[in-house]
Amino acid sequence: MKILSLDSSTESATCAVIDDNKLFGEITFNYKKQHSTVLMPMIDTLLKNLNMDIHSIDGFVVSKGPGSFTGLRIGAAVIKGLSQGTGKPFVGVSSLDALAYNLCYTSGIICPILDALRGNVYTALYNFTDNKLNMLGDHMLLSIEDLIKTLNNYNEPICFIGDAVPKFKDDLTSNIKQIRFSPANLNLARASSLGELGLKLLKSGIQDDLYSFAPFYLRKSQAEREYEKKLRSQVHE
Incomplete structure (x- = not known):
């Protein structure tokens, strides 16, 4: 097809x-x-x-x-x-599923973030297990502060991808311990x-x-x- x-x-x-x-x-x-x-x-x-x-x-x-x-x-x-x-x-x-799929076979939590303006992001959480992309919960509209609080409940590496990464990279790096970022060629x-x-x-x-x-x-x-x-x-x- x-x-x-x-x-x-x-x-x-x-x-x-x-x-x-x-x-x-x-x-x-x-x-x-x-x-x-x-x-x-x-x-x-x-x-x-x-x-x-x-x-x-x-x-x-x-x-x-x-x-x-x-x-x-x-x-x-x-x-x-x-x-x-x-x-x-x-x-x-x-669109969040597709961004997360850019990082298939990545270990830990995959977290796409799209800029929703006013300090907010569109986001969802995923992992990739058994050769399958799995969504952990629902699509969300969150402030970056609330997203950080949510992610700190996970004791796993977090990999970020999406157009909001450059805007919030410093905030994320300062507040999340196990953090990774998508390479630029995949970050769209x-x-x-x-x-x-x-x-x-x-x-x-x-x-x-x-x-x-x-x-x-x-x-x-x-x-x-x-x-x-x-x-x-x-x-x-």
Whole structure:
């Protein structure tokens, strides 16, 4: 089964074509957020260089969040459009799952962190045992202080990965004893990792519905928060 995967959940934009045994090609841009202008040309360039067209793809995988609200919406719209146009299935995969999968076979706890602004991170905890990535709990939106408290309950090495690492590296290093950090070449979203996880789901018959699928954000957007604040102020007037 040949699939095209796309991740636009962070500042990086990345797409890949893989099958069960091979990564055919992958393109990643880790520069600014220009997803609305780069995603479709990037997919087109990748397919042309592989001498493929969109109808040679058997399924699609997209990051479903958490991450950038705008990036997730754009990525979902692109993949839903391709799925509808080709009649091929698609599935959403957690951006945190995909980041953790970059560090498969790492011992100890794998902790992806994405910048959620205001001193907060999107995160989840994982380990890799029996050739399988295991999630330890749920996706979380935490302050960096609360994340440190949570991690200090584990007596294992912690390996961090994700776009929030540079921002909080000093805080993490100062407060966690057994600490590691992903190398720079792995410390970003990779469509190939997302694709491998999604391929397993599609092959097992799991897919998302074209009309009901929506990214998950873990928090409300700034516009939603401001709207609710406005409603509350009107109630008290």
